[in-house]
Amino acid sequence: MGKDYEDFQALEADDGDCTPRGTAFPPQQFAWQRLCAPPRPLCALLALCLGLTVGTIALAVSGSRLGAEQRGTQGVLGSVNQSLSTELVGLARSMHTLEDKLTHVAASLDETKEKSIQAQQRLEEQVGVLRDSLNSLNCDLIELKSNGSRPGCCPRAWERFGRGCYWFSTEQKTWEESNLxxxxxxxxxxxxNTREEQLYVQRRTVPLYTWIGLTDKSGQWRWVDGSLYTMDSRSWREGQPDEYHGHGLGGGEDCIHLHDDGLWNDEHCSRLYRWVCEEELKA
Known part of the structure; x- marks a missing residue:
């Protein structure tokens, strides 16, 4: 009886123990659990590969979107560049046309200015001719009234300028012959004596070589009335006077003439040039 009780207790103890023993079946596992089962490094590698794959796909999708956006931006920029290029070409053409017009206007202005200067010169010449004619008529009237004298008038065929009378030759002589x-x-x-007188004589003599009353035969530059000349480079040609001795005529250059541009030049006194005579207006 006692043994039976012990056996019964052992049986109850066995019935209360739920732990599988012996040949009992293992617990059921899912596929991913079996895949990630030990060894663990393989599981980590697979997870890394999976992450890289997903990341690559995400980058590819993102890159595709960026590429599409970039192509769109490039298209817009290309259109803008083409539009700007077209506008620049049009602007360049407009600038070229404007430059041509400005050049034409400048040429027209220069031509107009030149014509205006020429017209002014002709007008001044005509006024001078009329003034001389009026003076001549007035002097003729004075001569008639005074029985042959012409007070305040220049001799016939002479021109009046300021307070002087001038005669311009049509022949040629040496400086000495001209002075005589x-x-x-x-x-x-x-x-x-003055700049105004210089311009007046220039207008009447250019482009002819014409003697004036200045010489340095005495060793100093003097006018024919004996007064000393004060050097003024504005009246002379560049590099003059140079006292040139290479002309083969003997000696230097002691007499002054107006060159073809109206400026002064020293020359050998034996040259044959035209000349200008001057006398003070008589009261």
Whole structure:
């Protein structure tokens, strides 16, 4: 009886123990659990591969979107560049057209200015001719009233400028011969004292070589009336006077003439040039 009780207790103890024993079946596992079962490094590698794959796909999708956006941006920029290029070409053409017009306008202005200067010169010449004619008529009237004298008037065929009378030759003589001719007319070779007188004589002589009353035969530059000349480079040609000795005529260059541009040049006195006589206006 006692043994039976012990056996019964052992049986109850066995019935209360739920732990599988012996050949009992293992617990059921899912596929991913079996895949990630030990060894663990393989599981980590697979997870890394899976993560890289997903990341690559995400980057590819993102890159595709960026590429599409970039292509769209490039298209817009290309369109803008083409539009700007077209506008620049049009602007360049407009600038070229404007430059042509400005050049034409400038040329027209220069031509107009030149014509205006020429017209002014012709007008001044005509006014001068009329003034001379009026003075001549007035002097003729004075001569008639005074029985042959012409007070305040220039001799016939002479021109009046300021307070002087001037005669311009049509022949050619040496400087000495020209000076003697003027002395025979109770005058002298022209003495230029002012800039206005210089311009007046220039207008009447250019482009002809013309003697004036200046010489340095005495070793100093003097006018024919004996007065000393003060050097003014504005009246002279560049590099003059140079006292040139290479002309083969002997000596230097002691006499002054107006060159073809109206400026002064020293020359050998034996040259044959035209000349200008001057006398003071008689009261």
């Amino acid at each position: 001719y003027c002395q025979a007319q109770d005058s002298h070779l022209v003495i230029i």
